[in-house]
Amino acid sequence: MRLRNVKNKEEILNNNSYVVKDCFQYIGNWKNEFKNDSPIHLEIGVGKADFIINSAIENPDINFVGIEKSASILALATKKIPEGLSNLRLINIDATEVEKVFSKEIETLYLNFSDPWPKKRHARRRLTSKDFLDRYEKIFKNKKIIIQKTDNSILFESSLISFSQNGYIIKDISLDLHKKEDYHNIETEYERKFSAKGNKIYMVKVEK
């Protein structure tokens, strides 16, 4: 995602109540931050956060945390959030730090239109590479559920291989999500852009 630098991004993030500033202090204690025992779902790479905001609105009994590495993008995302969403938090960190923020407390992880890193020499940077799946092992509570959407066939193929090599089982899959009848889809910003161009959307839900 290419984006101009948002000049006052730090100020915007510091003053926004949805953005958790000292996120590392909550490790293992996110239910105290949310003040309830509802399941916690995580999205990595929220972008402008359409998916996680609408997920939080539609599912008040689930707590949603979104990670985004770009402060500028997250600053723009905060402008879209309606007031009073007590089940939503956002964090400005890179996914490489995820296991310093959560410990055995995440029930579902969403990876929506993650950067594909199509070159082979960058494959380890994909958010479904073994390096990242190993990090996620430490953050999941019991059952590990990952739901990925992308329009990128290289990323999708490598993710399916990585999931299966790391013990995940496919529970649901589509090579054309928008034609799938039994799926309640919450669109992301990139999904809207790519499907408007005629790209097919791939989806896989895996469990371990």
Ligand SMILES: C[S@@+](CC[C@H](N)C(=O)[O-])C[C@H]1O[C@@H](n2cnc3c(N)ncnc32)[C@H](O)[C@@H]1O
């Ligand atoms: C292609 S955009 C997709 C945004 C959104 N998920 C959507 O579908 O509209 C990918 C986003 O992931 C973020 N991102 C990429 N790598 C990341 C990482 N390692 N940690 C956190 N965020 C990351 C990027 O900054 C960007 O905002």
